[in-house]
Amino acid sequence: MATPLVTVARDMGAAPDAVPGDIAELVRLVGEHEAVQIVVGLPVRLNGAEGAAAIDIRAYAGRLERAVGHVPVVLTDERMSTVVATRRLAERGVRGKRQRAVVDQAAAVEILQSWLDAQRRQTR
Secondary structure, eight states, X not given: OOOOOOOOOOOTTSOTTSOOHHHHHHHHHHHHHTOXXXXXXEXXXXXXXXXXXXXXXXXXXXXXXXXXOSSOEEEEEOTTHHHHHHHHHHHTTOOHHHHHHHHHHHXXXXXXXXXXXXXXXXXX
């Protein structure tokens, strides 16, 4: 089961030739936790097309993979993850400001759990 570890905010202010703070933190976490793979949500449109956000995430995932070097980065469809996370939080009584504060983390859990479930189905 996927469980949240930490939320790492994107560092949008780093110079193009510098390693952004978020990527440096992810590299540190990968080493500390001996991660064997990194899963990144890909924002695909409902019709399956990829827009500007998906292009940005593909570039980010490539930059992350170059930074970690030895750990593969995989992209997975994140469609509906926020909707599912919001619904599950509401079912647990988490609403309003409390929900907005944790919905991104809950959506990340949904993305990872969906990917883990898909991997499990493929190995059966």
